[in-house]
Amino acid sequence: MEAPAPVRTATLWAALATGLLSMLLLGDGLALNLVMVAIPAALAAYFAAQAAGRRPRAWTLVWGIGGIALLAVPALRDADWPSFLAVVTAVALGSMAVHGGRTWPAVLLGPIGILNALVTGPAWGWRGLRERFGSSRGNVGAGLRAIAVTAVLLLVFGALFAGADAAFADLLGALVPDTSVSGGPWRFLLLLLGLVGALAVAHTAAAPIQWDRVEVPAGRPRGRLEWALPLIVLTGLFAAFNAVQLAVLFGGYESVLKKTGQTYAEYARQGFWQLLLVTLLTLLVIVFALRWAPRDGGRDRKLVRGVLGTLCVLALVVVASAVRRMDMYVEAYGLTRLRVSVVAVELWLGLVIVLIMAAGVWGARWLPRVVAASAAAGVLAFGLMSPDGLIAERNVQRYEDTGKFDLDYARGLSADAVPALDQLKEPLRSCALRSIAADLEEGAEPWYATSWGEARARDILRDQPVSKDADWSACSGLSNELLYR
Structure with a gap:
């Protein structure tokens, strides 16, 4: 990580606006106020990156706009659980926006990289503030006096206008947040959180951690037989299972239930969780298989594509079977938050498998960022669908x-x-x-x-x-x- 450029005045004003809006708006709940607080924080990052000579790229805009869009979920939905998921994902996208990067380390570590700046960011902002005021106490006093006079004028004239017109008083009461003395400590804490958070984001934008420079050692290639035999046997097992699923589909569930002695719901419930685990394990198998795949020439590339491509196609059939079983279970017992959540995860895992298949054809350079974008898009769609x-x-x-x-x-x-x-x-x-x-x-x-x-x-x-x-x-x-x- 390189040393950040000196903090700009515009960055300090944007960070101060973030802190003040956090203090005034976030104490009553989370809705549209999250977007209102995020905008000046994003401006602080933009000004800091501009001072450091960084220009926004296409993926930076994708992460930034996606993060703001995710913060709209609490403004639209009353449910806490999709809103919490959307806010956490929005913070991760914001961190990726200021870090940049295109590799798997950048995508996986970028969302938590901003935590490093929670200490260095405020210190960086304080140095910039001292540089502007210098050692002169008169400059500091002048700034404080200007803020005090502004506050007094707003308070006095605002109170007079409110007393003169009831409609204006109602408007003022609806627009101005409650800043009662009893909530003073909590409001002050929100001010600090907003200020520190904005400075951390701006510091990261000015001097991001270069996660792309993290080198992941390549796996040692295996011989064709050692690599292919386990995967071919696993592919055969997948094919046998999917053949049974097709036979059940065309033969009807009644004959299967009669043989197993299970009810309609028991058959569906028993299979879904196992098939969800199968999907997760299949992705792990594909990751390790790619790491240890033989790489001697064109024949090896064809072998890898053929074996893993077949496994991916069969895994998609498993995904469809899992979703169908959950649909059967919902028909018997109704839809719940857990059931709709795990179906959404299963569908996203199926999309990841499709993306891996596409990477095998067109190259995998774009895969890390597209997988991350698909996860964020899934969270956004999940929140918007209520x-x-x-x-x-x-x-x-x-x-x-x-x-x-x-x-x-x-x-x-x-x-x-x-x-x-x-x-x-x-x-x-x-x-x-x-x-x-x-x-x-x-x-x-x-x-x-x-x-x-x-x-x-x-x-x-x-x-x-x-x-x-x-x-x-x-x-x-x-x-x-x-x-x-």
């Missing part, structure tokens, strides 16, 4: 088809599920929405900390409130009746 809303829709449809409904599970969903649960008939509708409505009534967050899913749920429940007859005893009896029907 998992809780999808779960509610699927389970409501299952109730209409079978009369079975897991009421206890539905009550634990977020406000994103309200539009689908609102389609249920009374008293089931009120029983399903009772807990969600109670959570929404506890207190309304400011506009910048309220997700679109939460706002939409409030509108629905305001137009058609939950029935007061849906008390605990009535809903408990209804839950048992639906669950064991």
Whole structure:
């Protein structure tokens, strides 16, 4: 890592804006305020990189824009779990944007590389601040006096305008965050976190760690027989399993269930987790096989492509079988957060296998960054599709088809599920929405900390409130009746 260029004034102002916005906006919850805080942090990184002579490249823009897009998930969805996944992925993409790199070490280590600058970044910013003020206390005092006078003018004239016009007072109250004294320590901590985070990002952009220079020693090539025999036998096992799957598909599940003595759901549940593990292990086998593949000439390259290509194609059939088994299980027991999550992971693993096959044809130089981009795109799509809303829709449809409904599970969903649960008939509708409505009534967050899913749920429940007859005893009896029907 090279020494960073001197910090620019624009970088310091952007870092200060990040800290102030963090203090004012992040204390009430996470929604659109995350995007508002991320924008000045991104500007700080841009100014620092520009001072260091770095110019944004195509993949830098992909990571940066992708990170900002992922931060929009909390602004749209009320559910915490996809929002948390999106925020973590956005931080990883932001770190990759300031580091750059195209190799596997850069892709794997880039997302955590920014942690190194959490100490060096603030020190770098402090040196730049001292250089601007120099040793003159008068310059520091002048800056502090300017900030104090600005704050007093805003406070005095803002209070007078608010007292003169009720509409302006309401507007001011909606726009200005609550900065009560009781929340002072927490607000100060958010200020420090925002300031330190922005300086760390800017320092990394000015002097990134060159992960591409990390050399991974190549594996020792094996002989053709030593390398190919285990893989060919494994490919034969895959082919036999897939042949059985095709026979089951065309022969019908009833004959298989009759022979095994299993129920429809037991057959699906037993197979999915094993097939998910098979997919993961297959990717590991491919990685190690490529590392130890023979590399003497054109015949070896054809052998590697033929064996691993066949294994990848058969692995895709395993992915399809796993997804089908989970679909069978959902038909029997309904959709849950765990089930929709593992299906999403299985589909992404299938996409990675397809990318590996493409790399075998067109070269693998682009593979690390495309795999990382596909993971980020999957997380973004997962958040935008509203998992809780999808779960509610699927389970409501299952109730209409079978009369079975897991009421206890539905009550634990977020406000994103309200539009689908609102389609249920009374008293089931009120029983399903009772807990969600109670959570929404506890207190309304400011506009910048309220997700679109939460706002939409409030509108629905305001137009058609939950029935007061849906008390605990009535809903408990209804839950048992639906669950064991």
